[in-house]
Amino acid sequence: MSDPVQLPFEQPGPLEPPPLLRRLQAAGPIHAIRTAVGDPGWQVTGYAEVRALLDDSRLGRAHPEPERASRTGESELFGGPLGGFDTERADHQRMRSLLQPHFSPKRMRALRGRVEQLTSQLLDELADAAPPADLHAALALPLPIAVICELLGVPYEDREQFRAWTREVADVTDGARSAQGLGALFAYGQKLVARKRAAGDADGDVISRLAATEGVSDDEAAAMGMFLLFAGHETTVTAIGRGVLWLLATPGQWQALVGDPSRIDAAVEEILRAPSLGGGGIPRYAREDLVIAGVRVRAGDLVLLDTGAANHDAGVFADPDRFDVDRPAVPHLAFGHGARYCVGAPLARIELQVVFSRLTARFPTLELGCAVEELTFDKRTLTGGLTALPVTW
DSSP states (O other), X not given: OOSOEEOOSOOOOTTSOOHHHHHHHHHOSEEXXXXXXXXXXXXXXXXXXXXXXXXXXXEEXXXXXXXXXXXXXXXXXXXXXXXXXXXXXXXXXXXXXHHGGGGOHHHHHHHHHHHXXXXXXXHHHHHHSOSOEEHIIIIITHHHHHHHHHHHTOOGXXXXXXXXXXHHHTBSSOHHHHHHHHHHHHHHHHHHHHHHHHHTOTTSSHHHHHHTSTTOOHHHHHHHHHHHHHHHHHHHHHHHHHHHHHHHHXXXXXXXXXXXXXXXXXXXXXXXXXOOOOSOOEEEEESSOEEETTEEEOTTOEEEEOHHHHTTOTTTSSSTTSOOTTOOOOOOOTTOOGGGOOTTHHHHHHHHHHHHHHHHXXXXXXXXXXXXXXXXXXXXXXXXXXXXXXXXX
């Protein structure tokens, strides 16, 4: 193996094939790296390897000596190990069993109408405003927040408060800021659960039903609720913004959807596949010695499963850096794979399908309001989304 590659905190823009990613992929499917904070680890970039390892019980999020474990960054929630090493598997199974019913296909189908209504309201407001406009502030940010608030039973009027905390939690550069945000978010969740348990409304929102579930403590319900609050809006905000950018900045793609709405579902899958963040991945720790693509990985080693790189594996996706809504369907790994497949994937797909079907129909002449090079991204946070998306029509 060559000398470890130092991974940066900074994420490239979505229309640039990251040079580091290309260097790593050319060298093989697994690489010795130093994380953004200088800790050793392994980065896996090959599609077949990442897909298999996402569902490999020899890897986990916990570490037997968490204080000695390599870290990917300073985020309190995502930068290092999580959970108890001996109880991780049982804890994960319990969490999924509690959450899965709330994200069943039946419940998600029932929610689609409300997502359509919320989207239409926001687009009405956008249409009433004279262009140019910031689509990030007008649609990409408020829609996922409104949807997850209704689903969980979080007061929408608190959005500025909890949005600030979730951004602090996701900060990969400032550990103290991330810890403060996590503490504030959990305290907020505890107060919310206490109010809902007192109200006794077991037939309402997700947090109310969790609070009314036998054997679920207030702290457990608060922790699950706040994790869903974070995960249920942060990544979708980013996906909407990057998706609009890809469609508008790639010649012919926006008009392809305007002219043929049946392409919407395929376009959503390409949007989920397309952003090539590079330089990172989903953190796992080896629970035992194992061999990955001929490389021996020791128990306790950090292993980054780079789904972004895997989704750009040229052996699986032809011309992987080209954005194409007509790309032949190949299962991407944006939501993971196997036992840890994202429980919220059906909700995210519904939101994206509704957004792009309604947006292309309502604003067929939509264009970027600035050069791509003028756009900025939030480099401090885990998701690295756009800070603004100027558009005109």
